[in-house]
Amino acid sequence: MVIKEELLEDLQKIVIEGDYEIVHEACQKALDAGFSASEILNTGLIEGIRIVGKKYEGKELFLPDLILSGETMKEGLKLLEPLIEIDESSYAPNIILGTVKDDIHDLGKLILNIVFKAAGFSVIDLGVDVPTATFIQRAKETNAEVIGASCFMASTLKYLNEISQSLVENGIRDDVIFLIGGPPVSKKIVETIGADGYARDAFEAVKLVEQLLHSKQAS
């Protein structure tokens, strides 16, 4: 007979191995055994992805491992999300992610999505080729605390600037932390555009957002 706690350990292993095809069944098993959806998510799935994230950061694993773990978590969430009761007292800062208009590169954003979720953020992924107006509209609708916009091509850098200006025009610039990322982004671009920062990788991005949120709350 499987010990109840082992079910959550198994779920961690499933995420670590990226076994996205069997995670749904394993989550159902854990629910049947009496675990709440939140317990399964936090102790099983998120803990698994934290381990993978650390190993990737330490260069012990490759990107496909991280992507498969992210896909596994996504599959598990399909079952769990509708069952999770929203606890008003628990705080999960929300971040909107998207790749700018005319740019369909999603790899960097995908990594950010996984790593931010593992760090306890509530992530809204707008996808790729996202018009500036959509970033603004969704930020207003969700009271986003952070917007992370990425662009892969230098020729689409102009849309990062467009988002920055639209945040000002819509009167919400001071309400959100605006981060930008992607290969053509540099410190100089951050200054030119008037963003709040950029990071070289997803782990640095999480640290930066945590620092910026902390400073914002303190002030």
Next chain:
Amino acid sequence: MNCLSRKRKNEQNDVKGTSLLPKKRCSLALSLREPDRVPIANYGLEFAAIDAGFKIGEVAVSSQKIVQSTIQFLTKYEFDQQLNLSIDPFNIEAEGMGSKVKFPENSMPVITDYAVKDYKDINSLQVPDPQKAARMPVILGAHELFLENYGDKYSVAGLFTSPFSLAIALRGYTNLIKDMKTKPDYVHKLLEVATETVLEYGKAFKDIELPAATILEQFASPPNLSTKQYDEFVLPYVSRVIQGLKPMNITLGGVWGYSFLQNSWKDLLRKIIASGSASTMFLDPDGEYIDIKEFKMISKFHGRATFSGISANLIRDGPIKLLRQRISKHCKNCAPGGGYAIFALYLPPGTPPENVSAFASFVKEFGTYPLST
């Protein structure tokens, strides 16, 4: 002076002269000799297109405008070679096989819909006819036109995508990664069609008598793939393309992420050499983390010239002092003994023209033979 000594004198001038044609300069470097100075090349055509007064989108679909942008760029900034005669070398074959491509006016074309949504779609994939399919004739036409008009002065090489990166342009990265875990046989089937397509497109470059080409392997780079996945899904197909296009010299380009492999970066370099790649490349920021002198030494030992790519953001943003230091470092470590060329990894639109000129002048400063010690 007798005939023989005149010939010797001329050969010497070819090598040590100060006014070699760019083509001769590149050819000497590729044959592991010292030209008059390190050749300067560029990758990426958007800057050149804008500098020539065109919109990026219109150059993407016009042989004439590709050639016009290229020649104006090479002449104005005194570069020796343009590595890609195309705006977008990543999506052309996939477009020819059915992936949908969007052409923004001021940006590079991008894939908006992958041709392989389900594995049954593989059965209906056709190897496209390079003379007819999508933008393939535009790109081939640009190479022909350039060769015809400027081939005496400048080297021209083909550039197309590799089977693995093509498979991603047909299926999407995340989908392909998932398939590699659960449906590897399908992935191999897709790679078979991709390989046949690359060979067919490559043969069209061979038919217009291009002596060399680069195949872009931007996706098959660590950390995008594990070493094990590289051995199974990349190496056999790349080797087939390189062998299949002989006697063309094919270089496996666009590989980055050596630094992610830490101490085992040399294993990847040796695999690339073993695949038959005609020369080797390392790109910034790898150049900051691996021993580039050793990279060049290993390459030369195996009879391969080395290209090093300088960071696009560094050329665009500077500081110029750092750009000068970077070029000095690359030349100091890789230029001795010849067999070396340097290139702008990419020139982003918006790069100050004076930075592009500075890039070329720094290579002349540090890469002129005999090198100053």
